[in-house]
Each structure stands twice: as structure tokens, then as C-alpha cells.
Amino acid sequence: MSWTGIDGTRTVGVIGLGGMGTALSRELLRANYAVVVHDRRTERVEEIAAAGADVADSAARLAEKCRLVITFLPGPAEVEQVLVHDAASVLSRARAGTIVLDMSTCGPDTATRVGAAFDAAGCVFLDCPVSRKAPEMTVLIGGEPGVLGAAETVLADVSRTLVYCGHRGAGYATKLLNQHVKYAWYLAASEALLIAREWGLDAPTVAGAIEQCSGGDSGLDTAAEFFRGDTSQMATHAPASTIHKDMRLVERLAVASSISSPTADVVADFFERVAETSYFERPYPESTELLACLRRQRPSSDVRKGGAESRSRSTSA
Template sequence: MAEKMRVGFIGLGIMGRSMARNLYQAGFPITVWNRTASRMEAAQEWGAKRAESPQEVAQTSDVVITIVGDTPDVEEVVTGPKGVLAGAREGLVLVDMSTISSDATRKLAEQAKRKGVRMLDAPVSGGDVGAREGTLSIMIGGEAEDLERVQPLFEAMGKNIVHCGPVGAGQTVKACNQIMCGLNLLGMVEALSFAKKSGVDLEKMIQVTTQGAAGSWALSNLAPRVVKGDLEPGFSVLFQQKDLRIVLQEAERLELPLIGTATVNQLLRSVQAHGGNEDGTHSLIRVLEQLGNVDIVPTDGK
């Protein structure tokens, strides 16, 4: 049955385009929709079918996956006049792999349920590299029986697939992930700044520290990009800030102080103030350069 499952895929950004292609290469028929038409044309070249609306995607699919920018985007493609629910039949499974708030997820799941549609929230971590290589971490909220049905799809996109609890639990765990990503990012750029101002070779510092207790995804994957002057996004400042906004709003509701997360949010706001919305999150290094009066990114870099 799994090999005949018809998959609809909505959202062909940096992550989504690779995830959709991995599903197609795993043998699943794919119908895609994206607000920017050129990305659908690129998907057609490798074998995807093109739909004219999210509604049409749902009409031709057994499972619909969404991975779009923010809560309003998810709401539009799911509940809008030509959204997924407008074209869904009873029994369709909706898998939202965007990063939005757990509260918004639960509300969407209730709307879907009234249409006879099952919903899983399944945000991901691993960046553009994980999306391309099919090694994403996938954090899932929803019913176990729905997860079992679509498990083969997750296995085509990721390696660390974890059922975190009921609907919304995946988004809560993703928020935890983004807290740690932000703080690891700050630690990485501060270490680079300290090493550079102390006159230590940056590549040697990275080589040693990645293998010890200080090791992190940011240190292994983003620090080498900084040293090469590559600030292109695997994950953009704009979307990181969206995620941290979700975290901090939820922390306010919980009356929970998140001092480090708030600091990262404010430092990234400085990146935004200098026009860095579309740069990779590791462009946080620019703020440390300014604060410490130290040149880290090569002058011929971006």
C-alpha cells in the first residue's frame, strides 16, 4: 500500500524542494503546489505533477504535506477558500511540517477533524543539508495510528523520527530544538570571536572543539562556512526569528524566563537591522565583529 500512496506536497522552499524530491525518488507519486510558480516548474522537471491550488492537491492525494513559512501561511493553504480542506475527502491525512505554535496546530487539527481529515504536526530539524540527504530529525504530534500510516513517508525524508505525543507535541519539541539551536549558534560565534582576537587559527580551533564536549551542529556545519566567508542561508535569519518569536510568546504564556533565547533574538534583530533577513543564521557573526571590533569573515566573503 505504501508504494501506491499518493502524496501532495505544498511548499517548495529551501527545505521543501529537497524533501519532495526525496519522496519522489522513494517511489511515491507527488503532486506539488507552491506560491512561486517557478519552483513548481523545477519540480516538474524531476517528475512531480503540478496543481493549481492546495485544493487541487488534496483532491488528488491520500496524504498532504505542508511546509510553509509561518502560521498565517499554514492557515491560508489549509483553511482558505482554495485550501486543502476545501478539496479533502474523509480519511485524508494532513501532515504539517512547518514550524508554527502548538496552539495554532491544535486549532487547525480541530478544523481538520470536522472535515474527517486526520492531522499530524511534524516539524523538522537538520537544515538544507538534512533535507537534501534525507537525514532530518522529525518531531511528531498526533495519533499513533496516523503516524503508522505515513511512516514510510517520514523514512524517505529523515532518520531520527520520534512520536512526541498528541497533536501539538511536535511543535513544542521543535520549540525546544530552536532554543538550543539559538544558544549553540551564539556560543559558536562568540568562540570564533574569542579565537580570532586571541590570534588562534580558526580552522584548528574548530577541528579540535567539534570533537569534544563543546561540539554542536552549529560548530560542525556553520563555523566552517563563516571561516570561508559563506553566509548563504541553510536556514535564514528571518525564519529563525519567526521561530524564536513563537518560543518567546509561549514562554510568556507559561511565565517562564528564557534569558539566553531572548538575548539571541535581540542580537539577530541587529542582523535584521543591517539588512540580513535573508542571510543564514550564522551571519550573527557580523554582530560579534561589530561589538568586539574584530574581523572574522574574510573580506572577499559576502
């Protein structure tokens, strides 16, 4: 089923014309959608208008013209203001049945609050943060398959991959975890290359070598083996005792280079703890069970129920 807007045309609204929103707007135009845009920065609006988009002078006016609205905004405060709280917000003029897909990076609590406001108005809000720009986007959808309805065809036309993450807020949460993995890997890699440079090694050569070794993988696949229960694949990895030995040597290398490496320290400290357990001679991915015990700050059921959010609200009341 293809998407049609209020007047029967393939109309899509886009709010926020930074790099991501601009790329999406251009791809929508290339896919022959009628595009209505809004951004407070007129130079960005003019650029997309010249490419064929219509322009709305407020989020509210855009909502009057579009039954499907996609937003790219700086953060949680802007999302709530533009969609709900501003006098000229999207919700102030949205018709019942309007669908808003927010592609910003926010926390699940934002999805809870904004989603509740949209539910009360008979509209649909979905957290749909993205990785990469259109048309190579991966869209992380806070809902089950089918939740987008006909709007799924729009995203399919301008994205590489659609991932249904399970429930409201799950899209936002998954994007934040992607950021965690990406930038933790970046930080560890940068610290390693600083150590290389201090040792008089050519950092680009070391980076190229690591790319061809196991260090060139982020570790995500190995971690996922544990959560998939893939015991046969986990069994192919080195025992934790080997990693323990290696990380002690890494720490010595860092100390001798006079470079502090907190990421190496954290890894070494963890495998010191593993050395005290029965996981020490088992394939190292199995030690994830110990990691879960060490890192858990409160019962997991409390997390699922949004314990942190409810506590923060009661504290501020």
C-alpha cells in the same frame, strides 16, 4: 501496510517547494510515489514537474487529488491560510479521512487551531516538523505511535528517523526546543571565538581545539542525564564549584578582550546563584533543579493547560 491514495495509487501531495519541499518531492519520486505539487512560484513547480510530478494550480485542487498531503510553509500564518482559511484552502476540498502532515516550524497553538478545524471536517492534521532535508530528515510527530497509520510507510521511505513526541502540538514544540539548543550553542561558540580573535589567537585553531574537548559537545547529553534521573552518570561530572571558578575566569578573559559575551554572563550569573546553595559542591548537572526554580515563570500545570494561549485570546477579545 503500504500507502495508497484515493484512486488506489501511491499518491502524495506536496505544498511548498522551497529547499525542504523540493528535496522531499524528489525523494518521493525516487521511491516511486505519484507526486502532486503546488507552489505559487512557478519556476519551482516547473523544476519538479520536469522530474515527473503532477501539478495542481491551487491547494484545493491538490487536496482533490491526494488523500495524503505534506506541507512546507514559511510560518504559522501561511499554514493556517493554506490549510484552513483561504477560499482555495486544502480543507475547502479535502475528503473525509484526508491526512495532512505539516512539516513547517510553528508553535503548538497553531496545531491546536488547525487540528480543531480538521477534526470538525473529519480529516486528520498532524504537526510533523523536520530537521534536515529528505532523505536524512528527522520527523518530529505530534502524536503517539500508530497515529500515522499507513502514512508512516511514506515517511519511513524518505526519512532517517521518526520520533513520536506524544500529543498534538508536541512535534512543533520539540522542533522549537531543537532550535533553542542549536542557536544558543551557535551564539555561545561565536562569542567565544570573537574573544579568541581579540586575544590574538587564531580562531579556526581554537575552534578545532574546542571540537576535540568537552566544549565540542552541545551539553544536551549532560542536561538529559538529569531528566533521565541518571545519577551514576551525573556523578562523573565536576562539582558546580569548579564551573563557578571557571566561569569567573571566562568573564575576566572576555572583559580583558573588550568583547561583550552575554552568554558567558548568563552562565556565570547562574553559577553565582548555585554558590549560595547546597548544590555548590555537588556534580554540576544536579543544579538543574535550582535552574528549574529560577526560570519558572508560572506553575507548570498552567503551561501544560496552554495558559499563555488562553490568556492571550481572552486579552484580545
